[in-house]
Amino acid sequence: MSIKIILAPMHGYTDAPMRDLLTQIGGFDEVVSEFVRITHTLHSRRTWLKRIPELANNGKTANGTLCCVQLLGSDPICMAENAAMAVANGAKKIDLNFGCPAPTVNKHQGGAALLDNPELMFRITHKVRQSLPENIPLTAKMRLGISDTEKTLDCARALSDANIAELTVHARTKIQQYNPPAQWQWFAPIQEVIKIPLIANGDIFSVQDFNRLCQEITLSGIMLGRGILRKPDLALQIRANLKQQTIKPLSYTDIMQILQKFFRQTIDYSPNNQQYPIARIKQWLAVLKQEYCQLQPLFNSVSKLTTIDDIEQTLLTFTP
Ligand SMILES: Cc1cc2nc3c(=O)[nH]c(=O)nc-3n(C[C@H](O)[C@H](O)[C@H](O)COP(=O)(O)O)c2cc1C
Incomplete structure (x- = not known):
């Protein structure tokens, strides 16, 4: 079985040195930058390169792993203009954040606040897609909802209809924050309504967790967050497991x-x-x-x- 393994964006943790280090340890197909907040200004080249130095290296970490640029905001035009600007400055893939639970960003209708409004999620994503060259993939990352899962499938459908290439789902609502367990039972119904690959995210801390997840859904890909910070070789361990092998954990x-x-x-x-x-x-x-x-x-x-x-x-x- 071949699946994609992606390093999760974690604001304040997975900055450029951490992305560099973790991709050198290995096992990742891609990393996602910490979110870049989009308000009413167009970020300068200096800002893009400061936040995502990989852009000066063909959009890749030092060992050649693609670094997708994540944007967080709610104004379709500003998002589209900044996405195009990121690409002009070297981004090779763009991701949109529909999951951040932080009050400061939610207050401005960013991140998870948008999960109540699938129609606006569609407009943002559609506009960004239109602003990007065809060869630049656009992806999105969402939580299940704000306080319940009433609109989960509508949100997923809206993003898929806006022509994204992949959807990452962190299987929790905003009010669940990071409380266990992640609701993996949502992956299969979401995969059903989107016709693109789903990347499963939430609470994969071990090879055993990964094997349990494989019983829930036929996986296209996974995203590893806190687990990789605790076990920097977790992606390698999962890769070995996929080949029915085991490797010695880091000493x-x-x-x-x-x-x-x-x-x-x-x-x-x-x-x-x-x-x-x-x-x-x-x-x-x-x-x-x-x-x-x-x-x-x-x-x-x-x-x-x-x-x-x-x-x-x-x-x-x-x-x-
Ligand atoms: C400290 C921290 C910062 C995060 N920052 C972001 C972010 O910038 N963008 C994003 O989409 N998700 C962010 N997340 C969510 C993670 O990408 C991931 O969805 C979440 O941690 C669940 O995955 P895990 O159980 O493997 O950690 C953050 C999570 C944590 C713990």
Whole structure:
């Protein structure tokens, strides 16, 4: 069985250094950028390249994995103009966000707020599709609804009718936030009403979860979010499983090397902001230690440190 594996956009986590690192570890066919918020202005080339440096590399991460550019907004014309601008600046694929639950974006009718209005979802998507060259695929990512699933199928149909190439479904409503379990039972009926591939997303944290998901639906693709932050080799594990193989999970030593590399990459990525690499490494360690409990003492030490040199030294010398 061959399926597409995509790295989920996770605002504040899957920035360019993380996308670069995770695609180097491997297993991904594609990544999606964190959302770029579209209001009434047309983003400049500088902004596009700052948010998505992959655009200067033919729209790909350093190891050649396609980085799809995700837009979030509610005005069809502004969305269309910015999508065209992203493409003019190097984007090779565009994705539209219909799932973000953040109050700041929902207040302006962006993200999950649109799930109450399939007709507007259609107009936005249709307009964006019209603004893009034919060879640039347009995709969308949605939740099931705002507070219930009454309009789930209408939303999915609206996006499919607007000619998207693939639909990713995070199988929760907005008010479910990230509470388990994701409602995988919705994948099959959604797949039924859309005539395009469905990418299943939500609560795939292990190969076992993936195998359970395979019993719900014949999969075209999956998107991995929080699971990959906890297990950076999860996509590789799933790929091996698809070939009836198993691979050795990353060892503690592998993880230490990955952390050192990540820290270095974040330092290089933001040379004028010392706080950025420090915040990023602390944030990722907090997530990784959920899977690699031997990292707890490292997390405790790094949490107290405030300089790049001290953290780098600790990452190089730490033994559990
Ligand atoms: C911190 C965080 C930030 C997220 N940012 C985005 C985003 O920018 N765009 C988007 O479409 N989804 C975003 N999501 C949702 C994820 O892409 C994904 O749909 C969700 O986490 C469920 O998948 P998972 O169970 O594999 O994590 C975010 C999720 C988290 C936890």
